Amino acid sequence: MELLVLGIGLLGLLVAALLVFLVRKSDPGDSVMVGISNAIRQGAFAFLTKEYQYMLLVAIPFAILIGFVISPYVTLSFSVGALFSVLAGFVGMNVATLANTRTTQAAKTRGEGRALDMAFSGGAVMGLVVSSLGIIGITALFLVFRNTLHSSETASILVGFSVGASFVALFARVGGGIYTKAADVGADLVGKVEAGIPEDDPRNPAVIADNVGDNVGDIAGMGADLYESYVGAIVSALVLATLADGTFDTSKTSFILYSVGSGLLASIIGVVIVKFGARFGKLKPAFGLQLGTIVASILSIAVQFFLSVRILGSYMPFLATAGGLVAGILVGAVTTYYTSSKPVRMIAEQSKGGPATNIIAGFGVGMESSVLPLVIIAAALVGAFYANGIFGVALAGVGMLTTLGATLAVDAYGPIADNAGGIAQMSGQDPSVREITDTLDSLGNTTAAMGKGFAICSAALTALALFVAYSQQVGLKAELFNLLDPGVLAGAFIGIAMPALFSALTIRAVGSTANLVVEEVRRQFREIVGLLAGKAEPDYKKTVSIATSGALRNMVLPAVLMVAIPFVSFFLLGKEGLGGVLVGSTLSGTLLAIFMANSGGAWDNAKKLVETGYLDGKGSFVHKATVVGDTVGDPLKDTAGPSINILIKLMAVISLLFIPFLL
């Protein structure tokens, strides 16, 4: 029966392939548009290729280490886990950079519905490939090794797969996050501020790098992040699905695999609804996107109820998975509230006092916005535990990600629409084209806010599930793992410091990489004769390459630190102290990630609100103040915050893999 799940995974890949085919055969537009799209495409691939080369330098010794310390099988699963993530990144990036110009062209010739269809099809490939590869990898490894090896060895192999996923996510999210903001700052600071040319102007040597950044940060990075969460949640649930004698409880493992399989199927249905709703113009874009996600969620929940009662003989496991999903949706809704509506208007109002009051207001909004999500996560935790014990906590993590195929599709569609707008601008299309892409883009911003909340909530629940699996694998005893133990408490203090350290390092990395980009852009403006007059072409490739190597060089220190901390903590404070570190970093990591995502989002939207004419409109004193807020928020919401999501999961999964063997 588990073969059926593998089949659904393959079906997901098939649908994705079909979508790629449909995108590919659409009209890519005129040669100028295609030229720009190709430049973005080449830049994105150049970045990804170099990023993965850097990664190999670390991944190969790490894989060998795993082989010696643990087992060659785990080296294998680690490699497959990493490879699948790389594959998903390339496929997603490929279709995204095909879809962008086709979205512009569709907006130009066939209207809003078709443009949405195109952008969403691109996003859906990412969503489907990520979840299909996750399901295929986990199910295949589980089926192959379950009957040949001991359960604990099979568990290690699954965890290895998850570590592989985390490893790629680290590079994709952190490296991509540094890249995208450095390019953005470089393009804005020299182009908009110093040279006085508009955004997305083809004369700007950093304009392609900026568009590449949207792809590598928001598409490949987001994809790798959620792939890591997805795999981590499923693996920790499988690891916890054991009987008293340590062997797998097959009804529990079936429940998990069937749940994620049916979730993928529901996601495919959701994707089809959105796509055809858009294509035939039957649904309004905002409603269509929502409808797809809602249908997928309802179908998925319904099947889980049936599976829970039939396979496990109780609706309690269903309550845990559904609780996770509800928590994710609620956190997303809170995020949406704080990055739109009243709080954003308040920030805009406060900007009348200048940049300082704008920053203070956004800071307050960000702090406040973290409260409800933390309470929601606490409630989900308690609910899941009472429904199904420690296993329930892992199920909650799985539950919120079962429809990842659909939710990630909606997330990844935004940056494609954004890119399409850039291409419209750079290729000098009629303003009406830009209007359509702007509508789609602003819709994307709303769904992105939801998606970010979802990603943070899933990172927190996955990190908790992995931590719980860790506690079982290393045999943490309740009476030793208590908060009155000085080692545990000290671990928690050190743990809460880690996301702060990591934020400081990534923010600084953005600063130094941005400086390199700024210098290069200035140099080109100075040295390339006739550039500003539009008579000569800038050297886009050079800028891309400088941003790429800068971002990757500057991510080495934070990356190495992150991998080292679990080991150092274990040697200093023991397995209980390391447990404290994991909990502490999950706690403050969740707090800071929400704060950064929401303050950044709220500043961004306050600026956009003023630009639509609210208060004194574009160019006014108020507008300038909101631009400062937006610039401050950018590295928080797009680099430091998302990196924290990786930090807390990676530390947990590395501990889960290695510590049982170091004991």
Place this chain on the structure above:
Amino acid sequence: MELLVLGIGLLGLLVAALLVFLVRKSDPGDSVMVGISNAIRQGAFAFLTKEYQYMLLVAIPFAILIGFVISPYVTLSFSVGALFSVLAGFVGMNVATLANTRTTQAAKTRGEGRALDMAFSGGAVMGLVVSSLGIIGITALFLVFRNTLHSSETASILVGFSVGASFVALFARVGGGIYTKAADVGADLVGKVEAGIPEDDPRNPAVIADNVGDNVGDIAGMGADLYESYVGAIVSALVLATLADGTFDTSKTSFILYSVGSGLLASIIGVVIVKFGARFGKLKPAFGLQLGTIVASILSIAVQFFLSVRILGSYMPFLATAGGLVAGILVGAVTTYYTSSKPVRMIAEQSKGGPATNIIAGFGVGMESSVLPLVIIAAALVGAFYANGIFGVALAGVGMLTTLGATLAVDAYGPIADNAGGIAQMSGQDPSVREITDTLDSLGNTTAAMGKGFAICSAALTALALFVAYSQQVGLKAELFNLLDPGVLAGAFIGIAMPALFSALTIRAVGSTANLVVEEVRRQFREIVGLLAGKAEPDYKKTVSIATSGALRNMVLPAVLMVAIPFVSFFLLGKEGLGGVLVGSTLSGTLLAIFMANSGGAWDNAKKLVETGYLDGKGSFVHKATVVGDTVGDPLKDTAGPSINILIKLMAVISLLFIPFLL
């Protein structure tokens, strides 16, 4: 023998009285100076009086509740604890507002040494009165009730005293913090920015309110905060100093009381050294201030070693107290580093890119600066526990505060020097006078950074000590109070959200109070004919009164929330879950308090650095960017951050007092 400790407490009051006498008989300067000083004085007393009236409205029902739920004795100790804090606040404020104009006059007529002498004498009164009253209150209650009541009842009475201290600290620190920043923003925004008149200009209707704010925020607020820490640390140590049968272990209690008594004596000696060193001009100001603190610390540590070996027969307890002191000094040193030297120069450099890069740089510095202090606290925790178990944790809290008399003297001296500078400016003294007060003020800024780090570290250790005492009093069992329990973990999630919620509320309170002040200042500029021409006087009192009532009204919501949260958490999650809330809030509270204090301090000093001519100097583009950073940092470092110190201690001490009776 414990009577000797009472005697030292009385000696401290005597020395303080002598200092008041010496300050009082000094030359207060000409009638303009005295007039300004009186206005500040009246404003400060008006604020304190109104603040305490507001407080009574809450304190009286609370005291009655205590009498019914627990015992009338505890109502008594609560009232005495609160009363002593009020008393210390009035005495400290009284001498500070006497010393400010006399410092200006000394700078004018007798040079730097005498000016330092005067400002420091004012600060020393605050330091000595706070620690003397703390010691007298605790020792007297302990001696009176130890032999007449059961140990657990005596413990409750001591905790009641501590809750009284916390209650006043809440109003002083939060209300004062909101007031001082609202007045500051109001004065700057309308005076400096809109009307274009310099800082501390007598034509500005908010100038007195601004100076009042320095006193109520930095002197009365800081004093009440550290009084709360001091009392909380000693009380939690006494509560934990019990034998197996629950009665007091008299050798342990003696050790605690002798340690704090000898610490006060050492502080008196330190104060004398600074005072006479300054008076006779034998020591450079910076060196003199340091020497006093260092001598007090060394003397205090030496006596603790002797007491530890003699009374408890081991140097282990000494290691715990000394460890606490060392931790406090190290955290102070880290704070000093991040708010001066390299990080500050880096922020100034980054300000070349405008306000946004200034903010991002300061944000990164603040995040990074929290890492080492958290590790230091973790190390102190582990060290103290291995030295002397749970009791050792409380001893570490006591250890770092034994020389509070000297350290608080140095802290409280800064705002007096700052006020003296304001008076020099407003009364139109020769620039050379302002130069002297500026030197003293900038020296005060350095010691203030140290003092803030110290206050945060002491708040964290005291909160932990109170939490540990709570865990003993409610009988938390290790196997139930573990991090795998969903209630504990959920409590930790809710706990980490509390400092964020509280920061958002206090930041918003500053905003709305500042708006009231801004409107009033604008009104006066508009309606009082000839004000800007210097031909009419502004209505200082009106501004003071508006800022006062605004601040107090806006602190009601955060204050009520803070008191309610322990009860709500207990009813929802039980005593273990409440333990999780206390630990969670201490964790994120420490992180956020350090982040806010240090980023705020670094932004402030980056601005000052540029004003001294670094980079492009005052009035330049870089300078304007640093002004934005300074304005953003102000409510963080002076309102939200310090309020968190109170939050974590108050929640712990309220739980410690009430929950044993609610069980």
